[in-house]
Amino acid sequence: MKAIYLTGFMGAGKTTIGEELAKQLQLPVIDTDQQIERNLNKSIREIFEQHGEQYFRNQETRILKELPTTDTIITTGGGIVINSENRDWMKNNGQVVLLNADLDTIYERVHKDPNRPIASKKNKAELIDLYQSRVEFYKDCTFIVETAHKNIDEIVNEISERLK
Numbered sequence: 001m002k003a004i005y006l007t008g009f010m011g012a013g014k015t016t017i018g019e020e021l022a023k024q025l026q027l028p029v030i031d032t033d034q035q036i037e038r039n040l041n042k043s044i045r046e047i048f049e050q051h052g053e054q055y056f057r058n059q060e061t062r063i064l065k066e067l068p069t070t071d072t073i074i075t076t077g078g079g080i081v082i083n084s085e086n087r088d089w090m091k092n093n094g095q096v097v098l099l100n101a102d103l104d105t106i107y108e109r110v111h112k113d114p115n116r117p118i119a120s121k122k123n124k125a126e127l128i129d130l131y132q133s134r135v136e137f138y139k140d141c142t143f144i145v146e147t148a149h150k151n152i153d154e155i156v157n158e159i160s161e162r163l164k
């Protein structure tokens, strides 16, 4: 089976859902943010503070291309879709599942988390602007699953039913 890439805005639930989907499908799961943190032995917040966003984005693309492209679930960072090279890689190597949630839900899930440097510096209006600037890129996917007001099991079941 080709890789399953979970994409979506910060807080859509990619990491959380990916872990449960991996259990249900009995596949390994790799999270690009966690992989970058492990490689550099630094938190996302430290990477942004010490090296800046562009350095993080370069790492993100490098990691994406190093990861297996079969029989693996890959949960991505919320900004991975900004780069067309990343979008093309995911489309060419797997199924891209967009996790989507309304922005009130997203804001409640992420605004207090210091390890999302992009979200923690923004108020709700700014977060909405960022979402709008990316929304076209997120839509470039195999299918979309809503994650707001649903529990994890419901979401995981829906994804596994829709995977080809």
Ligand SMILES: Nc1ncnc2c1ncn2[C@@H]1O[C@H](COP(=O)(O)OP(=O)(O)OP(=O)(O)O)[C@@H](O)[C@H]1O
Binding pocket: 008, 009, 010, 011, 012, 013, 014, 015, 016, 017, 033, 076, 077, 078, 079, 109, 110, 116, 147, 148, 149, 150, 151, 152, 155
């Ligand atoms: N279906 C859900 N219902 C309620 N809370 C959820 C749900 N899915 C995720 N959460 C919570 O929302 C927060 C964000 O989830 P998660 O870290 O999985 O998002 P993410 O999409 O991986 O974000 P990022 O792009 O920043 O990595 C976590 O606190 C998680 O427990």
Ligand SMILES: O=C(O)C1=C[C@@H](O)[C@@H](O)[C@H](O)C1
Binding pocket: 009, 010, 033, 044, 076, 077, 078, 079, 080, 115, 116, 117, 118
């Ligand atoms: O949406 C984003 O730009 C980000 C999302 C997170 O997953 C991390 O990759 C990082 O905090 C940046």
Ligand SMILES: [Mg+2]
Binding pocket: 014, 015, 016, 031, 033, 075, 076, 077
């Ligand atoms: Mg995540």
